[in-house]
Amino acid sequence: xxxxxxxxxxxxETGSLIDTVESGGGVMRFPExxxxxLEGGGQLxxxxxxxxxxxxxxEDRSNAVLVCHALTxxxxxxxxxxxxxxxxxxxxxxxxxxxxxxxxxFIICTNVIGGCMGSTGPSSINPATGQPWGLTFPVITIxxxxxxxxxxxxxxxxxxxxxxxxxxxxxxQALQWATEYPERVFSAICIASAPRHTAQNIAFNEVxxxxxxADPDWRGGDYARLGTxxxxxxxxxxxxxxxxxLSEPALQRKFGRELKKADVSWGFDADFQIESYxxxxxxxxxxxxxxxxxxxxxxALDYFDLAASHGGVLGEAFRKARNVRFCVLxxxxxWLYPTTESRDIVxxxxxxxxxxxxxxxxxxxxHDAFLLHEPIMEAALGGFLSSAAKAxxxxx
Amino acid sequence: xxxxxxxxxxxxETGSLIDTVESGGGVMRFPExxxxxLEGGGQLxxxxxxxxxxxxxxEDRSNAVLVCHALTxxxxxxxxxxxxxxxxxxxxxxxxxxxxxxxxxFIICTNVIGGCMGSTGPSSINPATGQPWGLTFPVITIxxxxxxxxxxxxxxxxxxxxxxxxxxxxxxQALQWATEYPERVFSAICIASAPRHTAQNIAFNEVxxxxxxADPDWRGGDYARLGTxxxxxxxxxxxxxxxxxLSEPALQRKFGRELKKADVSWGFDADFQIESYxxxxxxxxxxxxxxxxxxxxxxALDYFDLAASHGGVLGEAFRKARNVRFCVLxxxxxWLYPTTESRDIVxxxxxxxxxxxxxxxxxxxxHDAFLLHEPIMEAALGGFLSSAAKAxxxxx
Numbered sequence: 001x002x003x004x005x006x007x008x009x010x011x012x013e014t015g016s017l018i019d020t021v022e023s024g025g026g027v028m029r030f031p032e033x034x035x036x037x038l039e040g041g042g043q044l045x046x047x048x049x050x051x052x053x054x055x056x057x058x059e060d061r062s063n064a065v066l067v068c069h070a071l072t073x074x075x076x077x078x079x080x081x082x083x084x085x086x087x088x089x090x091x092x093x094x095x096x097x098x099x100x101x102x103x104x105x106f107i108i109c110t111n112v113i114g115g116c117m118g119s120t121g122p123s124s125i126n127p128a129t130g131q132p133w134g135l136t137f138p139v140i141t142i143x144x145x146x147x148x149x150x151x152x153x154x155x156x157x158x159x160x161x162x163x164x165x166x167x168x169x170x171x172x173q174a175l176q177w178a179t180e181y182p183e184r185v186f187s188a189i190c191i192a193s194a195p196r197h198t199a200q201n202i203a204f205n206e207v208x209x210x211x212x213x214a215d216p217d218w219r220g221g222d223y224a225r226l227g228t229x230x231x232x233x234x235x236x237x238x239x240x241x242x243x244x245x246l247s248e249p250a251l252q253r254k255f256g257r258e259l260k261k262a263d264v265s266w267g268f269d270a271d272f273q274i275e276s277y278x279x280x281x282x283x284x285x286x287x288x289x290x291x292x293x294x295x296x297x298x299x300a301l302d303y304f305d306l307a308a309s310h311g312g313v314l315g316e317a318f319r320k321a322r323n324v325r326f327c328v329l330x331x332x333x334x335w336l337y338p339t340t341e342s343r344d345i346v347x348x349x350x351x352x353x354x355x356x357x358x359x360x361x362x363x364x365x366x367h368d369a370f371l372l373h374e375p376i377m378e379a380a381l382g383g384f385l386s387s388a389a390k391a392x393x394x395x396x
Numbered sequence: 397x398x399x400x401x402x403x404x405x406x407x408x409e410t411g412s413l414i415d416t417v418e419s420g421g422g423v424m425r426f427p428e429x430x431x432x433x434l435e436g437g438g439q440l441x442x443x444x445x446x447x448x449x450x451x452x453x454x455e456d457r458s459n460a461v462l463v464c465h466a467l468t469x470x471x472x473x474x475x476x477x478x479x480x481x482x483x484x485x486x487x488x489x490x491x492x493x494x495x496x497x498x499x500x501x502f503i504i505c506t507n508v509i510g511g512c513m514g515s516t517g518p519s520s521i522n523p524a525t526g527q528p529w530g531l532t533f534p535v536i537t538i539x540x541x542x543x544x545x546x547x548x549x550x551x552x553x554x555x556x557x558x559x560x561x562x563x564x565x566x567x568x569q570a571l572q573w574a575t576e577y578p579e580r581v582f583s584a585i586c587i588a589s590a591p592r593h594t595a596q597n598i599a600f601n602e603v604x605x606x607x608x609x610a611d612p613d614w615r616g617g618d619y620a621r622l623g624t625x626x627x628x629x630x631x632x633x634x635x636x637x638x639x640x641x642l643s644e645p646a647l648q649r650k651f652g653r654e655l656k657k658a659d660v661s662w663g664f665d666a667d668f669q670i671e672s673y674x675x676x677x678x679x680x681x682x683x684x685x686x687x688x689x690x691x692x693x694x695x696a697l698d699y700f701d702l703a704a705s706h707g708g709v710l711g712e713a714f715r716k717a718r719n720v721r722f723c724v725l726x727x728x729x730x731w732l733y734p735t736t737e738s739r740d741i742v743x744x745x746x747x748x749x750x751x752x753x754x755x756x757x758x759x760x761x762x763h764d765a766f767l768l769h770e771p772i773m774e775a776a777l778g779g780f781l782s783s784a785a786k787a788x789x790x791x792x
Contacts, residue, residue, distance in 0.1 A: 199652055211610075248731075251594070
């Protein structure tokens with residue numbers, strides 16, 4: 001039975017759930033009797049979680065891997081993006097002979113709640129009003145994103161994940177899973193991430209939010225109802241954020257002071273290649289992303305602080321997760337979530353007596369390295385997963 | 397004779413020039429017969445240069461010090477700002493017993509052309525149309541800013557400056573003076589600066605420009621004529637830039653994840669102190685700065701490349717400046733213009749056989765350190781100036 005038919009079958013079993021299944025995935029719609037409880041209080045009724053799957057769930061349901069996406073990612077981890085047509089964002093890791101091989105693992109990737117690719121978010125219709133939520137959507141947290149994922153796993157009949165894997169905000173979800181639901185996680189892989197946002201992280205997010213909210217087409221967040229799109233503000237937000245994804249050396253190597261034409265324009269056109277690159281990043285982003293989702297997801301990132309609910313002691317957060325196998329990877333030139341953040345995680349794991357592998361990968365590509373072809377990352381991930389698979393009894 | 401009366405007397409001598417003198421400074425208006433030649437081609441007719449002075453020019457006119465300001469600075473280096481009422485931006489360096497003591501030196505600070513505090517810039521009236529220049533103002537360079545300063549020095553009867561001092565963009569002007577007019581510069585002090593903008597520097601400036609130009613109140617740059625102000629866009633530009641002025645450790649020390657109130661708002665108010673700090677930086681900036689000036693001055697910064705006109709070899713730029721005494725200062729935590737940039741300058745100075753003092757100052761305050769009370773900077777500057785003053789025969 002392939003993943004899609006299994007999913008359909010599961011849907012049929014649960015009865016009250018409707019699932020518009022595509023090949024390997026779909027949208028899980030939860031009935032009113034299964035609302036999502038929210039950390040900020042209240043609950044989301046009529047929750048929808050969009051997801052993609054690759055591979056087949058094995059008989060004892062022990063080979064499921066949840067891949068968690070970053071701020072502007074989505075469930076199209078190894079499939080062409082429906083808007084841009086670009087390949088999945090982690091195809092270097094997912095595929096035959098790759099660390100996450102669909103012939104071995106049942107791989108699931110969900111669009112986070114608050115997102116804009118099918119899961120309930122601020123651009124969804126509020127069932128109570130029949131209008132897009134806009135800013136009446138509740139502020140959600142990384143914990144809420146993960147709780148929605150647990151609800152999907154319940155429906156898919158997956159009691160325990162072989163692995164939860166993610167980079168950046170995806171890494172935070174992996175940590176959240178391991179600390180909040182340790183009995184449901186065999187291994188957790190956290191790449192280029194952090195246990196909390198620093199003041200500088202919050203500052204960059206706030207610039208992005210202010211850029212969006214400064215756009216008159218944002219209209220107090222009600223643009224979907226009023227038929228406008230705050231594209232300029234969202235593009236500026238993306239441009240500012242994009243700088244933080246790249247290292248200074250990588251920018252210098254890729255662009256330096258190279259001009260687009262033979263000479264400068266003596267005006268405000270994009271003279272330098274870095275300028276037209278950034279403008280392109282901004283312009284193409286608005287075609288595939290929703291401005292309010294950007295506000296809500298950056299807010300979730302800023303609120304994330306794994307230690308906070310454990311008396312501010314990160315090690316305490318991991319105390320219940322001592323049986324989870326952790327793999328922590330960082331990149332030397334990542335200045336958004338620098339290696340020091342990953343070391344904090346590893347130190348806390350050690351303090352809690354948890355099993356932790358840690359590799360700091362030499363790369364000049366900055367934070368974005370986790371999305372690129374990085375042989376050492378792929379080898380480290382492959383090795384960790386193989387060893388965990390043996391321990392789980394998944395070896396062929 | 398004090399500086400103001402001397403300035404008045406000089407104006408009287410030159411006849412054709414009108415100077416609306418304040419105590420120690422004023423606005424120098426150049427006649428049509430003395431236009432400013434521009435690097436991008438053409439010239440500015442009816443140039444005005446606003447400036448402040450402190451102290452008295454000595455009999456042999458050998459004690460003049462030009463202080464050059466940074467991107468958003470102005471001529472109020474040691475006087476209260478006329479808009480904000482805040483003290484001068486470098487009072488820790490200028491004053492009795494301080495490195496730049498007005499009892500010893502005749503200190504001049506000009507508003508750069510392209511600026512908005514009295515020197516000709518995009519918000520000035522184009523004499524040809526009677527309307528604000530807006531985007532019809534020509535793109536200017538650091539070289540143009542400095543050439544305007546040489547014209548002011550000519551009018552003030554100052555053939556040679558004892559020192560040119562500046563931080564950040566001010567440091568670029570000091571380097572430009574020393575390399576373009578070495579016979580007019582006895583010593584040059586370049587603090588927290590760089591010989592050219594990197595791709596990352598250009599990228600941050602481009603985000604700021606895009607934020608301004610995305611504001612519908614910018615109106616194609618014609619807002620002054622049309623009676624609007626692109627305040628929101630300018631505030632976002634300032635917020636993004638402000639992050640680059642502070643180091644990550646300083647942000648963390650000052651703000652960390654501290655909240656404004658006891659708990660988060662579960663909304664998009666400023667929950668974290670860093671958010672309200674940034675919002676305040678943005679909001680207060682728009683009261684004192686012009687959006688088009690921000691475009692033009694950031695463009696001048698991006699175009700700056702001291703080596704470019706010397707075959708790309710920085711050492712060649714300094715070859716004519718071998719008799720200038722250079723002092724280069726940098727701060728360990730400055731990531732806008734990191735120490736490596738200052739080292740490039742010093743290496744090039746050494747290659748050219750020029751005299752160079754270099755101090756890298758341990759500080760966690762980031763780029764902004766040059767504007768703060770930094771005892772080692774003050775001591776280094778004081779020592780360098782004393783020694784240069786002896787060599788110049790300025791010792792009491």
